[in-house]
Amino acid sequence: MTDRQVFSPLRLSASGLSCGRGGIALSTDIGFELANGHALLLRGPNGTGKTTLLLTLAGVIAPLAGSFAAEGADPDTRWLHYCGHRNAIKARLTVLEDLSFWAEINGPTGMAPREALAEVGLGTLDGLDAGFLSAGQSRRLALARLLVSLRPVWLLDEPTAALDTEGHALVTRLLDRHLGMGGLAIAATHDPITLSDPTRLGVLQLERAP
Amino acid sequence: MSGFAAMLRRELRLSLRGGGDVLTLVLFFIIVGAIVPFAVGPDRTLLAAIAPGIVWIAAFLAMLLGLERLFRPDHEDGALVLLRQAELPLSAIVAAKLIVHWLVSAVPLLLATPVLAVLLAMDLDSFGRTMISLALGTPALAAFGAIGAAVTVSIRRGGLIAPILIAPLSIPVLIFGVGSITSPQSGAATLFLAALSLMAVALAPFAAALAISSAED
Numbered sequence: 136m137t138d139r140q141v142f143s144p145l146r147l148s149a150s151g152l153s154c155g156r157g158g159i160a161l162s163t164d165i166g167f168e169l170a171n172g173h174a175l176l177l178r179g180p181n182g183t184g185k186t187t188l189l190l191t192l193a194g195v196i197a198p199l200a201g202s203f204a205a206e207g208a209d210p211d212t213r214w215l216h217y218c219g220h221r222n223a224i225k226a227r228l229t230v231l232e233d234l235s236f237w238a239e240i241n242g243p244t245g246m247a248p249r250e251a252l253a254e255v256g257l258g259t260l261d262g263l264d265a266g267f268l269s270a271g272q273s274r275r276l277a278l279a280r281l282l283v284s285l286r287p288v289w290l291l292d293e294p295t296a297a298l299d300t301e302g303h304a305l306v307t308r309l310l311d312r313h314l315g316m317g318g319l320a321i322a323a324t325h326d327p328i329t330l331s332d333p334t335r336l337g338v339l340q341l342e343r344a345p
Numbered sequence: 346m347s348g349f350a351a352m353l354r355r356e357l358r359l360s361l362r363g364g365g366d367v368l369t370l371v372l373f374f375i376i377v378g379a380i381v382p383f384a385v386g387p388d389r390t391l392l393a394a395i396a397p398g399i400v401w402i403a404a405f406l407a408m409l410l411g412l413e414r415l416f417r418p419d420h421e422d423g424a425l426v427l428l429r430q431a432e433l434p435l436s437a438i439v440a441a442k443l444i445v446h447w448l449v450s451a452v453p454l455l456l457a458t459p460v461l462a463v464l465l466a467m468d469l470d471s472f473g474r475t476m477i478s479l480a481l482g483t484p485a486l487a488a489f490g491a492i493g494a495a496v497t498v499s500i501r502r503g504g505l506i507a508p509i510l511i512a513p514l515s516i517p518v519l520i521f522g523v524g525s526i527t528s529p530q531s532g533a534a535t536l537f538l539a540a541l542s543l544m545a546v547a548l549a550p551f552a553a554a555l556a557i558s559s560a561e562d
Contacts, residue, residue: 224422
């Protein structure tokens with residue numbers, strides 16, 4: 136990998152993190168360290184708090200215990216992309232309008248929206264009402280949002296859900312390039328993800344809280 | 346600034362392409378006003394006396410109707426979580442939503458007010474003052490509505506709770522709104538109404554943003 140390093144040094148660390156919904160802990164004592172160019176896969180059966188952990192890391196849910204820190208993150212800018220299992224796509228906007236909107240309010244620091252659409256395989260559908268996209272195509276549009284604004288950390292919740300085989304390859308390709316640029320990623324997924332450099336990939340197995 | 350403009354554009358597109366949404370509000374506004382003569386009888390002097398109050402009640406109810414559209418669709422499809430992570434501050438996002446909410450729910454009501462004025466036998470003078478009072482007072486209704494909608498957005502069926510929260514806040518708007526049409530000191534009431542609107546519009550984006558960002562998804 137000889138990609139240009141785009142992102143400044145950043146270190147994510149969590150220790151003793153416990154997260155849950157409605158005061159009930161789903162997973163406890165989570166700890167990990169993640170540095171530039173590395174990805175962490177969250178594994179575990181349904182209901183072990185993978186989504187909850189991602190939302191906690193994104194700052195949407197307060198952790199029940201423990202701490203999570205990002206050393207080196209610029210406090211004045213947003214440094215993470217959250218890509219949840221809901222695609223946040225609006226019917227009545229065209230595919231290009233939807234993506235351009237997110238590029239504008241997140242800062243158009245990455246690819247141009249048309250370029251990003253071509254990258255995720257929606258290049259010919261830019262004028263279509265986004266409400267008509269299939270589940271897999273909606274997922275691709277949600278992934279394109281990660282490309283139009285550069286942020287070092289990606290939090291991905293089931294990035295391959297509803298995607299076809301080629302879509303799985305797309306997710307792998309996007310992750311490979313993001314890590315190559317010095318990005319970091321945390322992904323909850325049940326599908327196998329094989330990066331070109333397996334040493335970049337760590338696995339965090341979540342267990343049901345006792 | 347381009348982010349704010351993009352937010353305005355997106356909200357306008359979503360509202361205007363929504364088809365019948367705007368028309369529904371206008372029809373509701375006219376219907377509330379139109380049934381009054383049937384309920385109180387065709388006494389022109391009585392109707393003209395209560396007309397300002399009826400117009401304000403109809404406007405208040407119609408604006409409540411549009412509140413559901415403010416944050417709930419974004420909450421349901423996951424966009425609200427992403428808006429919280431946007432580079433554009435959440436208060437600016439809420440401000441853009443508030444402006445568009447006023448444009449698509451209050452301005453059509455203003456345009457439909459002449460119809461109600463005819464139905465309620467208003468004279469030209471009080472019709473003029475009604476237009477001014479609605480134009481000055483509806484921003485406050487929209488702003489208080491935005492706070493109520495933001496507080497209740499993460500509650501299922503919260504759409505029914507929001508009006509209960511908003512009603513007490515809206516009472517001063519109704520008092521000074523009607524006062525600026527009928528009261529002998531209508532000038533002072535109009536100024537107070539304008540002050541209420543300015544204050545509400547200035548504070549609501551921050552209050553609503555705080556409510557949204559402290560709610561758990």
